[in-house]
Amino acid sequence: MQASVIVFPGSNCDRxxxxxxxxxxxxxxxxxxxxxxxLPKSDLIILPGxxxxxxxxxxxxxAANSPIMRxxxxxxxxxxxxxxxxxxxxxxxxxxxxxxxLMQNKGLNFVCRDxxxxxxxxxxxxxxxxxxxxxxxxxxxxxxxxxxxxxxxxKRLQDEDRIAFTYAEGDNPNGACLDIAGICDPSxxxxxxxxxxxxxxxxxxxxxxxxxxxxxxVEALS
Amino acid sequence: xxxxxxxxxxxxxxxxxxxxxxxxxxxxxxMGRTPNYTELGVFSVMWSEHCSYKxxxxxxxxxxxxxxxxxxxxxxxxxxxxxxxxxxxVFKMESHNHPSxxxxxxxxxxxxxxxMRDVFTMGARPVANLNALRFGxxxxxxxxxxxxxxxxxxxxxxxxxxxxxxxxEINFDKSYNGxxxxxxxxxxxxxxxxxxxxxxxxxxxxxVYVGSxxxxxxxxxxxxxxxxxxxxxxxxxxxxxVGDPFTEKLLLEACQELMASDAIIGIQDMGAAGxxxxxxxxxxxxxxxxxxxxxxxxxRETHMTGYEMLLSESQERMLMVLKPGREPEAEAIFARWxxxxxxxxxxxxxxxxxxxxxxxxxxxxxxxxxxxxxxxYDRPYQATPKASEFDAGLLSGAPDMAAALATLMAxxxxxxxRWVFEQYxxxxxxxxxxxxxxxxxxxxxxxxxxxxAISTDVTPRYxxxxxxxxxxxxxxxxxxxxxxxxxxxxxxxxxxxxxxPERPEIMGQFVGCLEGMGEAGRALNFPVxxxxxxxxxxxxxxxxxxxxxxxxxxxxxxLDKAIGNRFTENGLEIYLLGNSNGHLGAxxxxxxxxxxxxxxxxxxxxxxxxxxxxxLVRRAVDKGLLSAAHDISDGGLAVALAExxxxxNIGAEIIAEGDIGFxxxxxxxxxxxxxxxxxxxxxxxxxxxxxxxKIGITTxxxxxxxxxxxxxxEQLHELNEGxxxxxxxx
Numbered sequence: 001m002q003a004s005v006i007v008f009p010g011s012n013c014d015r016x017x018x019x020x021x022x023x024x025x026x027x028x029x030x031x032x033x034x035x036x037x038x039l040p041k042s043d044l045i046i047l048p049g050x051x052x053x054x055x056x057x058x059x060x061x062x063a064a065n066s067p068i069m070r071x072x073x074x075x076x077x078x079x080x081x082x083x084x085x086x087x088x089x090x091x092x093x094x095x096x097x098x099x100x101x102l103m104q105n106k107g108l109n110f111v112c113r114d115x116x117x118x119x120x121x122x123x124x125x126x127x128x129x130x131x132x133x134x135x136x137x138x139x140x141x142x143x144x145x146x147x148x149x150x151x152x153x154x155k156r157l158q159d160e161d162r163i164a165f166t167y168a169e170g171d172n173p174n175g176a177c178l179d180i181a182g183i184c185d186p187s188x189x190x191x192x193x194x195x196x197x198x199x200x201x202x203x204x205x206x207x208x209x210x211x212x213x214x215x216x217x218v219e220a221l222s
Numbered sequence: 223x224x225x226x227x228x229x230x231x232x233x234x235x236x237x238x239x240x241x242x243x244x245x246x247x248x249x250x251x252x253m254g255r256t257p258n259y260t261e262l263g264v265f266s267v268m269w270s271e272h273c274s275y276k277x278x279x280x281x282x283x284x285x286x287x288x289x290x291x292x293x294x295x296x297x298x299x300x301x302x303x304x305x306x307x308x309x310x311x312v313f314k315m316e317s318h319n320h321p322s323x324x325x326x327x328x329x330x331x332x333x334x335x336x337x338m339r340d341v342f343t344m345g346a347r348p349v350a351n352l353n354a355l356r357f358g359x360x361x362x363x364x365x366x367x368x369x370x371x372x373x374x375x376x377x378x379x380x381x382x383x384x385x386x387x388x389x390x391e392i393n394f395d396k397s398y399n400g401x402x403x404x405x406x407x408x409x410x411x412x413x414x415x416x417x418x419x420x421x422x423x424x425x426x427x428x429x430v431y432v433g434s435x436x437x438x439x440x441x442x443x444x445x446x447x448x449x450x451x452x453x454x455x456x457x458x459x460x461x462x463x464v465g466d467p468f469t470e471k472l473l474l475e476a477c478q479e480l481m482a483s484d485a486i487i488g489i490q491d492m493g494a495a496g497x498x499x500x501x502x503x504x505x506x507x508x509x510x511x512x513x514x515x516x517x518x519x520x521x522r523e524t525h526m527t528g529y530e531m532l533l534s535e536s537q538e539r540m541l542m543v544l545k546p547g548r549e550p551e552a553e554a555i556f557a558r559w560x561x562x563x564x565x566x567x568x569x570x571x572x573x574x575x576x577x578x579x580x581x582x583x584x585x586x587x588x589x590x591x592x593x594x595x596x597x598x599y600d601r602p603y604q605a606t607p608k609a610s611e612f613d614a615g616l617l618s619g620a621p622d623m624a625a626a627l628a629t630l631m632a633x634x635x636x637x638x639x640r641w642v643f644e645q646y647x648x649x650x651x652x653x654x655x656x657x658x659x660x661x662x663x664x665x666x667x668x669x670x671x672x673x674x675a676i677s678t679d680v681t682p683r684y685x686x687x688x689x690x691x692x693x694x695x696x697x698x699x700x701x702x703x704x705x706x707x708x709x710x711x712x713x714x715x716x717x718x719x720x721x722x723p724e725r726p727e728i729m730g731q732f733v734g735c736l737e738g739m740g741e742a743g744r745a746l747n748f749p750v751x752x753x754x755x756x757x758x759x760x761x762x763x764x765x766x767x768x769x770x771x772x773x774x775x776x777x778x779x780x781l782d783k784a785i786g787n788r789f790t791e792n793g794l795e796i797y798l799l800g801n802s803n804g805h806l807g808a809x810x811x812x813x814x815x816x817x818x819x820x821x822x823x824x825x826x827x828x829x830x831x832x833x834x835x836x837x838l839v840r841r842a843v844d845k846g847l848l849s850a851a852h853d854i855s856d857g858g859l860a861v862a863l864a865e866x867x868x869x870x871n872i873g874a875e876i877i878a879e880g881d882i883g884f885x886x887x888x889x890x891x892x893x894x895x896x897x898x899x900x901x902x903x904x905x906x907x908x909x910x911x912x913x914x915x916k917i918g919i920t921t922x923x924x925x926x927x928x929x930x931x932x933x934x935x936e937q938l939h940e941l942n943e944g945x946x947x948x949x950x951x952x
Binding site: 010012035055143198199 | 378382467468559643646647652666
């Protein structure tokens with residue numbers, strides 16, 4: 001299988017997630033440059049966390065219009081699995097692969113801390129190794145993670161079982177609607193989430209709750 | 223239009239540039255003529271206190287700077303130590319006090335950005351940031367605004383560039399009401415065979431400018447940092463630089479890419495005094511001359527004069543000297559990252575700095591006097607009088623123990639800093655083993671089983687009461703915090719924040735603190751490899767507490783041996799290591815429980831005990847005996863125990879008995895250790911005569927002192943967590 005991590009100027013979790021993919025796949029992913037308009041055919045594409053283009057406009061909006069994203073969108077529509085983490089989730093909403101928007105945190109401050117998550121949908125391409133309803137602990141680190149969508153969209157996400165992760169009760173760090181921490185597209189192959197599973201994928205870093213995201217997708221695609 | 227160099231150099235112009243009449247005469251002597259306006263500007267920043275260390279140099283020379291672990295001591299952009307297997311740790315701490323008081327967000331942000339550039343200029347990848355912050359009294363009307371702005375600025379910069387902020391410290395005291403301290407520390411990791419230095423060699427080699435464009439921001443920042451504050455200082459806002467962490471991230475990646483080749487001869491970041499100091503330092507260290515053509519400098523504003531370009535402190539810029547002919551490959555890398563790249567000059571054999579602009583030579587100066595010619599002042603100093611010992615009579619009518627402990631857990635010095643550190647990304651880069659809240663932060667060396675232990679420390683109220691003991695204590699506490707994780711302390715950086723050195727009593731504080739730091743560094747084999755001096759931290763003639771912040775770095779060779787400072791389970795035996803003499807002078811108990819601010823002698827530091835007790839803790843960790851260890855500092859033994867309970871909501875029954883001094887005294891060289899019952903005998907045997915005594919056991923969810931005092935851990939937790947959010951809510 002071929003995995004690619006997209007590197008935007010200002011991405012800063014690209015190496016972290018590449019380490020996790022390599023551990024799961026036993027092969028380093030391709031690090032794809034934002035300015036390239038070609039992307040080798042990829043079974044798995046990761047949009048990493050960070051501050052793409054400085055996030056000086058609305059977060060993720062510049063990245064969504066970068067040359068490489070045309071290729072990402074095209075391959076996603078042909079069936080590639082795509083995971084957007086944090087800034088990557090913002091890029092996915094900005095480029096229209098996922099609905100909604102990530103607004104500034106309700107508390108107005110950047111927040112970096114562990115959050116307890118409920119795996120609300122274990123049928124996505126990335127969550128098969130979790131039990132439905134399982135509670136896991138994965139950290140967040142963002143200033144704009146407050147998921148918002150109109151009522152119709154929220155209802156559709158619920159009806160179609162497209163909410164992948166929610167913050168456990170009382171642990172919503174940003175004011176997100178319905179405590180949404182991550183969502184997926186109707187196929188379950190495109191997932192966007194604010195928490196960082198790559199930061200909780202080895203015991204030395206405090207736990208392995210995030211590791212199954214990576215082993216799960218590699219198992220599904222191998 | 224007349225040229226800026228046509229401006230007549232009057233006494234007033236000289237004074238505006240912060241030079242004394244004697245200094246100006248020295249400039250004229252070095253020049254062999256009257257300097258023009260541009261030359262005067264260049265001399266003034268190079269000879270500012272900030273750049274020249276003219277008041278402090280004499281005393282800095284007395285600090286220990288050597289050791290087998292030291293690869294590069296003070297004098298470069300950052301210090302470098304050997305951490306084995308071909309790796310080096312590169313680190314430094316620097317102040318950004320004055321800008322942060324005037325414009326807290328940008329002041330703090332650019333402080334973080336500047337210190338990271340110092341580290342990555344050396345060829346290292348920054349892996350950890352820490353911040354030592356001092357604010358005024360919590361009730362002072364400016365404090366909340368300054369805390370909010372500084373914290374937000376530190377986070378805004380560090381989070382964006384993607385380097386974790388893993389620790390630091392915060393004090394509140396009224397002496398900082400008009401002059402806060404923002405000291406930023408950065409630690410990087412490099413290969414020992416890929417360290418880059420500033421020295422520029424090779425006549426004819428191209429001088430290259432990379433990074434952001436030059437604007438008018440920060441002109442005379444170094445001079446501002448070398449003067450006292452007064453009520454008009456806030457008018458200096460335009461001299462505060464504006465940070466762009468995104469550009470710095472690009473600059474970091476582009477520099478790392480170029481550094482992988484062998485195209486660079488020398489490299490220096492444009493920090494204080496910008497293009498001037500970077501070019502002077504590079505050429506002077508290489509023993510060459512330099513020719514700069516300012517027409518080639520990328521500018522973001524129009525009609526900038528040469529004077530402005532030379533003195534601008536615009537951020538995110540680097541100067542480098544490349545091997546001739548390597549410009550195209552370097553330019554391609556910077557172009558790929560979307561950064562400016564311009565050849566702006568070349569090295570010459572003249573020993574002079576010659577600057578041209580619009581076809582004219584606007585400055586022509588000898589490099590030696592610019593770099594090293596600033597007068598070295600042996601300023602008169604008056605040793606701080608010995609403070610008297612604590613007056614035990616103050617304890618009559620003291621509150622009971624539970625009330626005292628409750629007060630301290632919610633004290634401004636001890637309260638949880640969660641409100642602050644949750645605004646910092648402490649985990650990015652995937653190597654943070656222990657972030658904020660521990661004794662020292664632990665950061666893995668990427669791809670290895672080693673970890674760096676990092677801590678910033680100083681207790682300013684001790685330094686004020688007794689600079690010598692306070693200076694020792696700052697080094698000793700850093701040493702202890704590193705040992706408490708199991709790591710071996712290797713070296714320190716320092717950031718020496720003091721008032722106006724022209725006042726003998728301030729100079730006395732400086733001399734005393736350095737004497738103490740030097741003694742401790744020598745005794746603990748903990749040399750100084752880099753640092754920064756920030757003087758004139760005064761507003762309207764009131765000086766700050768002397769605050770020589772220490773940033774210590776240690777090495778843990780096997781990261782799986784690391785321990786934390788929280789009780790991990792029930793049934794652990796709790797030991798106290800070190801002698802308790804009940805020293806309450808200058809303690810937090812005196813300040814916050816007795817609400818007394820008389821000056822009493824702080825706890826004396828026994829450096830032999832520090833070394834012996836630290837070694838015992840390290841050996842015990844290495845043998846896998848300990849479950850947790852915590853250094854005893856502010857608030858004494860009782861607070862240390864409470865903090866160890868809070869982490870995992872595990873209580874303790876303390877069987878030891880003692881008086882107020884035993885529970886709250888701040889005697890040094892002490893740790894609380896926790897071991898499982900089956901390892902207690904091994905620990906006792908290992909102690910081999912050192913003062914180690916069993917004082918209790920972990921159990922339940924209450925902290926009990928004998929039969930009389932019981933406090934629930936949950937209550938301690940709430941007191942400890944509640945203070946900061948309440949302060950910021952106002």
